[in-house]
Amino acid sequence: MVSYLTMLSSPSYLLFWFALIWAVIWKGFALWHSARNLQKKWFIVLLVVNTLGVLEIAYLFLFRKDRFKKDILGRKIKKKK
Numbered sequence: 001m002v003s004y005l006t007m008l009s010s011p012s013y014l015l016f017w018f019a020l021i022w023a024v025i026w027k028g029f030a031l032w033h034s035a036r037n038l039q040k041k042w043f044i045v046l047l048v049v050n051t052l053g054v055l056e057i058a059y060l061f062l063f064r065k066d067r068f069k070k071d072i073l074g075r076k077i078k079k080k081k
Contacts, residue, residue, distance in 0.1 A: 023056075034046060
């Protein structure tokens with residue numbers, strides 16, 4: 001039987017938690033924007049498909065309706081003079 005201390009100190013355990021947190025953050029931003037933009041198909045795909053943030057990042061920077069009006073935090077983008 002593997003001891004918990006050995007498991008907690010393993011690099012793969014830390015990598016797992018890093019990947020989980022990374023994916024949840026990007027998924028949250030993408031789901032929030034797709035819901036605000038009333039993009040139901042994107043919302044369902046982003047909710048069901050897990051790609052460690054790759055699909056979510058692509059949606060936020062390439063396919064989102066308001067990508068030229070707002071940043072990923074939802075703030076209005078100021079036009080440069």
